[in-house]
Amino acid sequence: MTRVLPVALALLASLSAAAQSGVSDAKPVFLVTDVVVGEGVDIDREVARDVLATRFGRIKDKIEVRSMTEAKAGIDAAALAQLLGEGDDDALAKVESYVQVDRIVFGRIAKVAGVIDVQVKVFNVKESVTEVGFARRLAPGSSPTMVLTLLDTLADSLLAWTLNTYTDGSRSAAADKLAGKKLTPKKDVVEPAPASSGSRFSWLGTVGGLGLGLGAGAAGAAGYSVLENDGVVGETEVALLVTGGVIGVLGAGALVVDVLTE
Amino acid sequence: MAHQSITPVASWRLSRVLGVVGLVVATSASTCLDALDPPECQANCDIEDECGFRSLAECEAAACNPATGAADNPGLAACLGAAGDCLEAAACACDDGCEKVEACSGSPDPECVSTCDTIVEQEPEATYRENTCRIESSCEDLALCSSVSG
Numbered sequence: 376m377t378r379v380l381p382v383a384l385a386l387l388a389s390l391s392a393a394a395q396s397g398v399s400d401a402k403p404v405f406l407v408t409d410v411v412v413g414e415g416v417d418i419d420r421e422v423a424r425d426v427l428a429t430r431f432g433r434i435k436d437k438i439e440v441r442s443m444t445e446a447k448a449g450i451d452a453a454a455l456a457q458l459l460g461e462g463d464d465d466a467l468a469k470v471e472s473y474v475q476v477d478r479i480v481f482g483r484i485a486k487v488a489g490v491i492d493v494q495v496k497v498f499n500v501k502e503s504v505t506e507v508g509f510a511r512r513l514a515p516g517s518s519p520t521m522v523l524t525l526l527d528t529l530a531d532s533l534l535a536w537t538l539n540t541y542t543d544g545s546r547s548a549a550a551d552k553l554a555g556k557k558l559t560p561k562k563d564v565v566e567p568a569p570a571s572s573g574s575r576f577s578w579l580g581t582v583g584g585l586g587l588g589l590g591a592g593a594a595g596a597a598g599y600s601v602l603e604n605d606g607v608v609g610e611t612e613v614a615l616l617v618t619g620g621v622i623g624v625l626g627a628g629a630l631v632v633d634v635l636t637e
Numbered sequence: 638m639a640h641q642s643i644t645p646v647a648s649w650r651l652s653r654v655l656g657v658v659g660l661v662v663a664t665s666a667s668t669c670l671d672a673l674d675p676p677e678c679q680a681n682c683d684i685e686d687e688c689g690f691r692s693l694a695e696c697e698a699a700a701c702n703p704a705t706g707a708a709d710n711p712g713l714a715a716c717l718g719a720a721g722d723c724l725e726a727a728a729c730a731c732d733d734g735c736e737k738v739e740a741c742s743g744s745p746d747p748e749c750v751s752t753c754d755t756i757v758e759q760e761p762e763a764t765y766r767e768n769t770c771r772i773e774s775s776c777e778d779l780a781l782c783s784s785v786s787g
Contacts, residue, residue, distance in 0.1 A: 430783070433760070434759050434760070437759070511742065511744055511746060512742070512743075512744040513742050513743070513744065514742065514743025514744065517741065517742055517743060517776070518741065518776045518777045518779070520777060520778075520779070520780040521741055521742050521776065521779060521780065523780035523783070524738060524741070524742070524779045524780050524782075524783070525742060527780075527783050528738060528746065528749065528752075531752050531753070531756055532746075532748065532752050534755075534756060535751070535752040535755040535756055538755055538756075538759065539755060544758075546724075546758045546759070547758065547759045547760065547761075549759075549760070549761055549762065550724055550727075550757070550758045550759065550761050553688060553689075553722065553723035553724040553726075553727060553761050553762075554722050554723070554724040555722070556687070556688060556722055556723040556724075557721065557722050558684060558687070558688075558720050558721060558722055558723065558725075558726065560718060560719050560720065560721065592654065
């Protein structure tokens with residue numbers, strides 16, 4: 376036990392040193408320390424912490440996230456080595472470097488009158504201030520598994536905040552690749568189809584069809600009349616032909632608009 | 638043989654009949670043209686397949702109504718149909734994914750869509766798959782949609 380104490384003190388000292396000297400890594404470094412879980416919430420605190428850390432730290436080329444589970448394992452290994460008389464400066468240096476972080480993430484899951492409150496906060500070690508906090512609530516009667524989903528969404532909020540605040544915000548290579556895959560917008564799925572008709576100009580189809588039919592009918596009637604008159608074209612025939620032609624052209628135009636706007 | 642001009646009344650009747658015939662022909666043609674269009678949901682699944690989000694079969698099984706061929710989620714379908722590239726398409730599931738979490742938790746998050754858009758720019762495929770999984774799952778199964786690797 377007397378060997379463990381120096382390790383713990385070294386850990387605290389290294390945290391303090393990191394806070395004072397400032398970690399100049401290009402990537403912001405976070406340590407997810409603890410998620411306090413209140414009574415009546417069906418999730419283990421270590422599980423909650425690791426869910427948060429794993430999801431928050433998944434963009435490894437932009438930010439570095441460490442979980443206290445891993446830090447503890449490192450400290451335990453160093454302490455054990457010292458207890459066995461095998462401790463060396465390298466092991467301690469590894470532990471020290473591991474806990475040199477810019478920011479500490481911690482959280483709390485509490486149940487208040489049936490409502491589960493899940494919150495996470497970021498503590499800036501250098502400036503000794505809480506930089507940001509996010510909270511979500513779970514209504515009474517909700518599925519208990521939703522706590523995991525809320526932890527996911529809070530980890531996403533932390534991640535988006537970190538990306539927007541501490542990185543250049545550039546897209547990943549995978550996103551650039553997808554942006555290069557162009558799509559042709561499908562005209563039939565641009566807007567959700569209304570229940571009754573496909574287009575706001577759909578009435579043009581009806582009017583156009585009617586106009587085209589009337590025009591053809593008038594022209595046909597004029598032609599029939601001319602035939603009956605041995606080819607003599609009277610005023611009635613001319614009037615029918617002109618009227619039918621105009622109505623037919625308008626009808627055809629309406630049909631074309633209907634087809635193009637469908 | 639006496640030749641008679643068709644009377645105005647007869648010509649009106651004839652043109653009316655032909656008008657009705659024209660209407661029937663136009664309506665039938667329009668219906669046939671509609672039938673030739675691919676079903677909306679299949680078009681969306683083509684996009685998912687083309688962008689590498691899900692296979693055609695997986696998408697059709699999860700997102701399409703087998704009876705009508707229509708998309709189960711019209712909002713997502715409309716967004717996918719209007720997307721100009723696959724990155725835009727990947728962000729399409731953010732709105733409804735966020736809505737589903739809000740509905741299941743009973744707690745709104747005004748920043749959810751903006752958060753999702755930011756993460757889509759880092760992990761587009763995984764984020765799209767996770768959100769569509771949320772949209773298509775029950776509240777009890779929402780936690781199973783999480784897929785983190787890295």
